[in-house]
Amino acid sequence: MAVDEERSRKRRKVDGSTSATSISFKSADQIHRLLQSSQGSSPQVVAAIERFKHFLYQISEDQNIASQTGQLKVLKEYCDLQSSASHEEVDFPDLLSIWYSASQSNDEAVLSAVPSVLTQFFRTISSQLEFREFGLSLCHSLLKRDQLRIFDKGLSLPRSKQQIITPCLQLLTEIISFDGGALASNVFGRRDYLYRRLDGLLSQLPSESTDTPTPTPTSGVHKAALEFLLASLKYLDSESKTELITHGRTLYSAVRSLPSGSADVITKALDTLERSVLADESLAKQIKRRCFNSGFLAALAKLYDYPVESSSAGDGGDHSTSVREALQRLLLQVCTTTKGVLVPQTGWYPPGTNPESLQKDDSMIDLGLDSPFYFDDFTEKVPVKNGTLAIFIQTLKPESDVLQANLIISIFAAAPELVADYTSKKQKLVVPPGDDPLWRGQFAFLFSVVKQPVPPNCGWPGKTPSTPPPLSIVIESILPKPLDRSTLTKCLQTKDDIIMISATRVLTVALEKLDSALKIFDTAPSDTTLWAQAATRLMNLFIERIPPLQDLVTALQSLDKDNEQVRTTVLECMATYHKILPSTTVASKFDIGPTLSKTLQSLESDSLEQERRDVLQEQMTHLVQIADASLATKWFHRTSSEPTSLVVQLLQYCAQWPDTAVTKQSLPVVQAVLCGKGILSSTMAAFQALLFSLTPSKKWQPEIEMYQFLDNCITRTMQRPVKYLDRLEQMQQLLSDTTDLSLIACCIAEQWSFVLKKEDKSARKNIVGWVARLFSALEAAGQNWRVLNHLREEMERQAEGMEKAKAAFVKAFEKQQKKTVTLPPLVPTDSGETPEAAELGLNDKTLSADHAATNTQYQETESDMDMDKTFAAPAPIPTSLSGLDRWTKPDFESEIKSGRLASLLRCLISPDTEIRLQVFHTLQTVMHAVEQSTFPEKTQLYLLLGEVYETLRLHSISLSVSHSQTHTHTDPSTTLSSASSSLQPARPPPSIIAELAIQTLPVLADPSSPFYRKTNKFLLRAPSWPTSSILPYWLSLTFLTEPDSDDTDVGGQNAQALEIDRLLDLLANSLRTDSDMDLFRRAHVFARLFAYFLAPVCSKQARKKILRVVHIATTIPGASDTLITRAGVREWLAIARNLRDHSGHGAALFGKVDAEISLLVDVLAKEVERSCDAEAIARWESQRSVFKAGDATGMAGGEKKDG
Template sequence: MSVANGERSRKRRKVEADAPLNTTSISSSDQLHQLLQFSPSTSPEDIKAAVNRFTEFLSNFANEESPEGTRQLKVLKKYCDEQSSASHDQLDFANLLSAWSNASQSNAEAVLAAIPRCLAQFFETISSHVEFREFGISLCHSLLKRDQLRIIDRSLSSPRSKEHLITPCLQLLTEIISFDGGALASNVFSRRDFLYRRLEGILSQTPATLIEGSSVTAQQVSLEFILANLRYLDSTSKSELITHGKTIFLAVRNLPNLPVDIVINILKGLERSIIGDGNLSKQIKIRCFNSGVLSALAKLYGYKTQGNDGPAVEVRNALQQLLLQVCTTPKGVLLAQSGWYPTGTNPETPGQDENMIDLGLDSPFYFDDYAEKVPVKNGALSAFIQTLRPESDVQQADLIVALFNAAPELVADYLTKKPKFVVPPGDDPKWRGQFAFLFSVVQLPVPQNCGWDEKLPLNPPPLSVVIESILPRPLDRATIGKCLRMNDEIMTISATRLLTMAFEKLDSVLKVFEKAPAESHLWKQASGKLISLFVERIPPLQDVITALQKLEKENEPTRTVVLECIAAYHTILPSITAGSKFDFGVPLSKGLQSLESDALDTATKDIVLGQIVHIMQIAYISPATKWFHKAASEDVSLIVQLLRRCVKNPDKLVTKEALPILKGVLTNKGILNTNVRSTDALISSLNATKKWQPELVAYQFLDNCMSRTVQRPVKYLDQLEQAQQFLSDSTPLSLLACCVAEQWIHLLKKEKKQGIKNVAEWVAGFFSALDSAGENYRVMMHLKEEMLKQCDGNEKAKETLEKAFEKQRKRHVVLSGEHLGEADSKEREVPEGGADGPAQQQHAGDLDLVENFPPPPAIPTSLAGLDRWTKPDFESEIQTGRLANLIRSLISPEPEVRLQAFHILQHIIHAVQQSSYDEKTQLYLLLGELCETIKSHVLSNSQPTATAPPPPPSIVAELAIHFLPTISDPSSPFYRKTNSFLLRAPQWSVPHILPYWLKETFLTEPEIDDPDIPATFQQGSGGGSGGNINAQALEIEHFLDLLLKSLRTETDMDLLRRAQVFTRLFSHYLAPVCTKAIRTKILRVVHFATRIKGGSETLITRTGVREWLSVAKTLRGHSGHGIAGFGKMDHELVGLVQAVEMQVLGTSDAEAIARWEAERRVFREAEHAAKDNREEKQDLASKIRAEGARGESESESENENEDEDGR
C-alpha cells in the first residue's frame, strides 16, 4: 500500500468513526472469536474495523460492579483463556498477532497502527484485574519474541511523518513495562537493541515536525515511556539508561512546548525515580543532572500556557521543588565541600617549621589568590547557576541562595564570574532584583567552622573568599555610595539596611575567628586583614551621616534604619569612627524631650524609642558626644536627662538599653565606683517615695556636681584620701559623694527652703543607697558632719538636713536585682514591733529571696540559633530545650520576634509530619493546637489602630513547653492526662486552661498509684522531703512548676486571679498533707506575683494574703513529715514566710491599701476595737503608775522615821 493510499484510508476511517460502533452486541466469547478471526483474503479495512471494534469494546468497559460490567468481564476472561497459548513456543492472541505480521509484510499501515493501539488498550483495561495477571504476563512474553520485536522496530523506524505508526508502539511498550508493577521491565530493557535505538531520534523531534491537530504526539508518548523505565527498572538498568547517549537531555529539552499536566508529571517523575532512588550512585545522578540538563530544565521558569501571557505557577513550583532537591540536598547531585576552604587546600598542615622566620599571612605557604578564580568541587552546579537570572526571577534567586547555603564554596566562585551589576543603581526592576538577591547572600549564615570538619583548623580560610560572603563585590564602595547620595527613600533604606546586615555578618565571622585554636596566631592576623578588606568596600561613615541629615524630619521610619546603620559602624568597628566630629548628643537630647510631648501618637512614639536606642549606642562610643554639656535652652545636661528618663520609666526598653551606658559613662569618667553597684544606688536614691519625689532643683544640683567631678577629679580624690587616712578606713567611695558635700554650701546660698529640703532628702537617700552598695559609710558620715558645719548660721537648713538623715536611718534601702531588669529599688520601712521577735525579723531581712527563688526562664530576645531547622532530630531538640526556646519566643514582647517564631513553628509542624520521630502524632497535635491558639489570640486582640496585638499570656507557651517532656516519655505519670487534654479541642481556650488543670490536679485522682511512680520522678521530686512520695503530691508539684514559669506580666496575674489559683494554693498550704517542697513553691509563686505591677495590691485585696501569711508562720510539723519534725516549727519555712510578707508589704501601695481598708466595714470595726483596747490599757497603766507613786512616797516617809529613831 502506497503512502497516499495509507493517508486516504486513514482519512476515510476518521469519517466513518463518527458513527457509533455496536459494541453492546458483543455478549459472548464466540462473538469475539468471530470478530477477530481473519482469513488471508480479509481486506486491511475489514481487519482495521474489527480491531477498532474490539478496542472500542475494551475502552468502553462498563463498571465491573454492575451486572453489565460483570458480564463483559466474564466474556473477556473466557476469550483470553481460549486464546492463551499451550506452551512458551506458541503465541497468545494468535489470530491478532498473525494479522499484525501479515500487515507488516503487506505494508498495511492502517492495521499496523490499529493492532498495537488495541493491545495497549487491552493492557490498560486488565491492569486493575488480578485474574488477568497470568494471561497478561504470557501475552507480554509473546510480544517480546523476535518476530513481534521486528514489527515494533519497523514501526519505530518509520519516518517522522508517520507518527500514527510510532505512537501506538510506544504506548504498547509503556503498558508492557508498567504491567504488574514493572514485572517485565527488565525483559523489555534487555531488548533495547530493537526497542531503544530509535528513541533519541523520536525525542529530538521539533514542534515543526509534529502533525497538527494530533492529541498525543510521539514525543509525549516517548516521554511517558522513559518515565515508566525510570520508575520500574532496577538500579543497574536505570543507570545504563541514564548513561545511554543524550536520552535524558533530549527528554527535557522540549518540555516548554508540552502541556502543563505532562510537564508536571515528568518533573515529579524525575524527582521520584532518580533523586528519590537511594540505590542510584551519586555519580549516576550527576551524569543525569549535568549542567546541560539543569539549564534545559531552567527554561521552564519561563513556561507559558496557551492564552496566558504570564508564567504557569504550577509548573514553576514543581520545577523549583525538583531543582531544590537536585541542587541543595545530599540525595541530589551536591558533593561534599569544605565551605570557605577552596578545593585542594589543607588548612590543617602547618605552613612552616620553627626554623623559619614567621611571616604570618604574608608567608608563601599561605596561598590567598582567589580574586579571579576559585576552584570548587561542584563544577556542574557552578556552571548551571551562571545561566540563571536572579535579577529577573525571584524563584531563580531563591534557588541560588539555597544552593549557596548548602554549598558556601559557590558564593565566591559565582561572584568572581559576575563581578558587576547588570544595570547601574536606579529605579529599574533588574537593579532591584539583583540587589535583593545580593542582600539575601549577605543574610546567609556563617558556615560552621568556616565549612571545615568538626572543628576550626589551624589556618584561617582565604580572606578573598570570605569577604565575598560578607559583602559581595558588586556592592562596592562606589555603588553603595551612589545609592546613599541619591535623593530616593528606597535607595537610602536599601543601602543602609545592607550595610547593617554586612556589619552583623562581619561581627559573626570575627566571633568565629576568635574561637580558633590558641596555638595558631594566624586567625588573629586574619581578623585584622578581613576588617581592612571590609572597610575598603564600605563607604565612609560621613556619607551615611550626610544621608541622615538630608532626610526630612517627618520621615521617621527611614531615619530609624539609617541610625541603625550608623550604630553598626560604631559598635562593630569603633576604630573607623574615631575621627567623626558629629555630636550625637544633640539628637539624643531632642529625642528624649520629644518623648515627654503628648503630641506623638503611639506608633510614632515607638519609632522614636527605637531611634533613641540606636543613638544611645552611637553616643556612648563616639568621642564627640558631650555628655556633661548643658545647652542654653536645657535645664540639665544630656547625662542627667538620660538618668531622669530611666528613673521615671524603669520598665521601658529605653531604660534597659540606657542602664549599661549610664554605668559606663559615670564610671569611665570617675564619677562613680566601678567595683560596686554605685549606679544602682544613684538610681535608687532618685526613685520617688510616697512623700518625696525629685524636683528639678535636685537634678540641677546633681548635674552641677557631676560636671565638677569630671572637670576636677584630682581635687575630690585628694579630699577622699585625706578623709580615709583620718578615719583609718580605706573602703572606696564614689567621688560624686565628695563633690556633693562640697557643693552643699553653695546650694544654701541660692536656693529657697523648699528646694533645700528636696535636695537634702536626696542627699540622705543617696548616702544610704551608697552604704547598701558597699561604699565607705564612715567617710560618708564624716562628709555629713562637714555639711552640717556648713549650715552654721542657717539653723533651718541644718535641721532639714538632720531630719532627712534621721528619717533615712529608719529606712533600709534594698537595691533592685539586676537579673530582673529593673532600674529602681524598693525602700522598705522596718516595723518597730510586731508578733515576731527581733531575732526572727533580722533573719527574715537577711534572707535573699532572689537567691532562694530564682526567676522564671528568660524569654529569648532574638531568634539567633533558632531559625535553622534542617532535618531536625526532635528527640534531641526537646531534650536540649531548643524547641522550648522557640516556643517561648511566641510570647516575646517584640512583635517581630513573635511573628518570625510563628512562621518557623509552622515550618516545624510540616517537618514533624515527615519525620520518623516515635511520638510525632502527639507532637504534631501539640504544636498544631499551639499555633491555632496563637492565631485565635491575634485575631481576637487585633485592632485597626494598633500597631501589633499584645503578646499572648505566658501560660500558652509555657503549657506547651510543659507538655514536651511528657509526650516524649510514654512512661511519664502525666502522659495520659496530657493526651486527654490534647484531644479535647483543636485550640485552647486561654481563660479555661488554669481552671481545667486546677480541677485535674486537686480534685481528680492521680492516674497512677503511689508504688507505680517511676524512679526518675521519685529522685527528681522534692515532694517527699520529710515524708513519703505520693502521686498526688507529684502532680501538684508538676502543676506548680507550670505556674512558676507562667507568671511574668499583669495579664498572667489576672488569669491566676480569675481562676482562683491563689485561693486553692493557700488552702492546700495549710493542709497537714502539704509537703515542705510544695509549700516552698507556693511561697515562690507569691513572691513572683509581688514582682508584677499591682501584684501585691491584688494579693492583699483579693486573696487575703496578709492574713494567710500570719497563719502560715504558726504552722507546725505533721506526723506524716517525720517524727523528728512532729509538732515543731520549721524555721527555714518561717523565715521564707516572713521574707515574703516583707516583700508583699514593701512592694504594695500603702496609700491605696489604706483607702481600700477605709471603705471596708470589717477593717473600720477592727480599728475601733483596737483603739478601745489601747485606751483601756492606757487607763490601766495610769492607775498602776499612780499606785506605784503612792507606794514609793509612803516607803520614803517610813524610812525617814526610822532614821530619826536611830539617831
C-alpha cells in the first residue's frame, strides 16, 4: 500500500513537470507514433498517455481560436486514422490495446491512465459537432465485451484502489452523457457489468475511504459513483429508470451518503432528483412513491443538519445555504403535491368512512352520535391515506429547525388528515415550558398548527356531507394534545412575558378556529340533527382542554402596571372567550369595569405618547367587548375615586373623541345599555340626540359637573323606571299625545330643582346649556315635543324667585331653538346593521335621516321581482312517513326541537289519503308514548295531541255523513259506523288544524313563552276544535284583547306586535287549498288584515307579512276572484300603494311612502289581475251599480274633457 502511494506521488510529480510545458502536435502521425512507441515499460506508457491527455486538455482550455482550430484539425485527423472499418473492430486501437494489455498484466498505472485520457477526450469533443459520429462509434467500442470486462475488473477492485475505480466511473459518466444520452440505454443494457458494484461504491462513505479522521468532500470514488448515478437518472428512458429505481438500494445508498459530500455535489443531486425523477411525467406515480418512501425521505432530511462551514469551505461561501434551500424545495414538491407522494385524502374524515351513506332503518332507534355507524374512537391511532408522510414527519425535528417546522406545516396544509395522526403519536411537549430555545421552537410549531385554516367541508370533496367528522380528529386540528389544560395553565401562571404571550395567543387563535369550525357545522345539511349534536360535543371537548376564564383573570391581575404588551394579549384572549364561548363566562363574577375605567382615564391625558396611546386604544377594543358580553359589568356603579359611573365615562370619551375606532365600537354598546335599561327610548333616535347634546361646540364645552348630573339622572332612571314611566303616561294623557319619549327627560325635570340649588353658577350654566341641547335634539329625533314643552315649562316654573337662573334657562332654550339640529349618523356595525338592530334585535327602525336613504336601495322593477323568492312558501308537507312512524321511547324535548313531531302533524293534511290514514293511527301511538314519558310538559302535550286527534275524527265523520246524505239515503247510524272505520275521507282536513298544533308545540315546551297562558286557555276550552271557529277565535284574541305578557318589549317588539306577527305566520302557513281559502273568507280574515295594514301601529315587518298572505292566496285557484269580490283587494291595494309612514317609523320617514312596500303592492296587484277569472269578474262588475256609476262618471268626465 505504501509502495503504491509512493509510486502515485512520483507519477504526479512527473505529470506536473510534463504539464508545465505546452504540448502540441502537427500531424495525426505524430500522435500515433507517440502512442505506438510507448509500448515498452509502464512509466513510458503512462508518460505518453499523460502527454496526449494534456494535449486534449489544452484544446478544451485554449482561448486562442486559431490555435484551437489547428489542434482540433490534428485531433480530427487522428480520429479518422483510428476509426474502425467494421463493427467487429474497435476505435482508438492504440489506446484500447494499451488498456487491454495493462488489464492482462495488472498494470495499475496504465489501468488508471487510459480511462482518464478517454474521459478527457470525451470532454474535449463533447462540444464539437464534427466529432459526434466518431464519439458515438467510440462509445460502442467501449461497450464491447472486452472493454466491459476491463470495466468490471476495475470496478470490482478493493476500495483502496481509488486511482483505478474513479477514472472508470468518470469514463462511464461521459459515455452515458455523450450526445445528450444517446447511448444511455446501451450503457444500462450492460448493467450486469457496469452497475453491479455501484451500490457498494455508493454505500462507501467518503470518511471511510481515507485515513484521515475528518470527511473528505472531494472523495474520488464516491463522487464519481454519484455523478454516474445522477447521469443515469438524467438520461435513461422511463423503463430503464424504473428498473434502476426499483433495483436494490442504489438510490438510498446514494442519498444516505450525501451529508458527507460537498455542497455542489449535494445540490446537483437534489436538483437531479427533482428534475429527472419527480418532474418526469413518463414515470408512473407508483414508482415515484416507491422511490420517495419514508426511509428515503428520512435520509434526505438529514441534510437539514448539513454544516455551513463545510458547505462554504471550498467555494468561498457561495453554497452556504444552497443545500438547505434545495432540500426544502425538493421536499415541498415531494410531500405537498400530487406529483410526489401525496395521496388525495378526505381531511377530517379518515379512510374507510363514508359520511354520505347515512344509515336509516325504520326498525332502528335514532341514537344520534351514539349510533353504531358513527365511529369516533381515534384517540390512540388514526388511519390515514398518506402513510409515507405520516412516518416521515415523525422523524423531523420542528422544535429545532424552522425549515423542518415549515415543511410539516405545509404537509398539514396539503393533507389535514395527518394532524391528528401526528399529535396522537406526540402527545407531550419535548421540554416543559421555560426559557429554553427548544420549548420556544416547539410552541411556535404548535402555534402554526393551530393557525392552519379549517379545511372546506371538513375536507370532504364536494358539498358538506350528511355526517360530521369524528370529533376526536377535529379537536386535534383545533387544539392539539400537547397544548392541554395543564400545559396552558402553567404558561399562564409563569412570570415570563414570552411564555404568557404565547399561551394567550394560541388560545385566541384556537378559539377563532373553533368558531370557524362551528360555522361549518351550523351550515351543514339540516335533514339530520347529527351536526348540531357534534357542534355541542366539539365545544365541550374544547372547553375540557383550555384553562377556565378565571385563570386568565388571575394572570391579568398579576401583571405589572407597565406591562402593556402582555396585558393586551390577555385582554384579547378574554374578549375571544366571551365572544365564542359565552357559556363558560356567564358564571364569572369578575368586573372588567375598573380596568376599563383606568384605561379611559389614561387615554384622556394630553401628555400621553402616541405609541402608548395606540396600545391603550387596542386594549380598549377588547375591554369594551368584554364589558358588553359580561354579565358582571357594573355599568352604573360609581366608586369614591371616580367622578362618574362607567357608562358615563365611556359616553364622555365617545363624545370627546368621535372619530376613533374605539368610539365606533363603543357607541353601539353604550346605546344597548341605555336603551336596554329603559333610560332612552329604543324606538327612535334618542341615543343620537343624547350624543349630539354632549358634542362640544365653540361656545359650549361639557364640564365634569354636567356629566355628574347626567350620571345621577341615568342612575335614578335605571333604578326606578316605573316611577318615570307612570309620570310620562300621565303627561301623555293630559296632552293627548301618545308619542314616545325617553324617560331620562322626566328624570332631568325632576332633578332640576337640585341644580338650581347649586352655588357654582358656572356649573349650573353648563348644565342648563346641555339640557337645552338635549331637549332640542330629542324633539328633532321625533320624540314627544308636547311633553318636552310641558317639562320645559315645569322646569321654568321651578326657577321662580331665582331671576338669574330663570333668565339663563330661558336664554339657553331660546338660543337653541334658533339653531337647526342635525343628529349625527348612526355608526354601522360590521354586519352593516345599525347598532339598535344589532344589539337590541329591533326590526325596521328608522332612527335618523340616514335611514330615509334606505328607500333608494329598492331600484328593482316590477318585472325583476320574483314574489316566490321575496316571500317564503309555506313549509312543505312530507311525501312519505319514512322516519316518522317509529316512536319507541322518544325524547319529546328533542323531537319538538328537531321538528320531527311537527313533520308528523303536517302529514295529517297530506293530499295522499293513505298517508293521512297511517299518520292518524301513528298519532295514537305517540299519545301513548307521551303518557309513558318523563317529559315535564307531557300533560299539555297529551292534551294537544288528543284534541288534534278528536278534531280530525269528528271532521272525518262530518264529511262522510255529508257525502253519504248527498248521494244516498242510507241510515245515519250506518254512515257513522263506516266513517269511524275509515276516518279519513278523500278530502284532507283544513290546514289550520295541523299548523296551529305545530305552532303550539314549542310554546308548550317552554313555560316562559309569552304565549304560554293563552295557549293553555285554548286547550282547556273544549276536547276538540270546531274548524269554523278556530280563525275567528284567534283573530279576536289577538287583535281585540290585551296580551298576557307583562313585558312591554319582547325581542325588540312590544307584546301586542309580537302576538300579531305570530298570528300572521300561522295564517300564511295555513293557506294551502281552496278549502282553507273558504275558511278565511267566512272568518273575514282579509278584512281584518287589510284594516290592520292601514293602521298607524302596523310595523313594516307586519305589513310585509300581510302582503305575503295575500300573495299565497293568489296562488290558489279561484282565490283571487274571492279577494276581488268579497274583500275588495284591488281597492285596498290602491290605497296601500300610497300609504305614508307615521311618526312611529321615525321622524326621518314621517309622511313618506316606503319604496319597498309600494313596489311589493304594485307587483301583488298585477298578480291578482293575472290569476283572477277576468270574464267572471267583468260579469260580476256589470251586475253592480257602483261599477256602472263609476264607468258612467268616467265617460262623462272624458266627454267633458274632449269638449
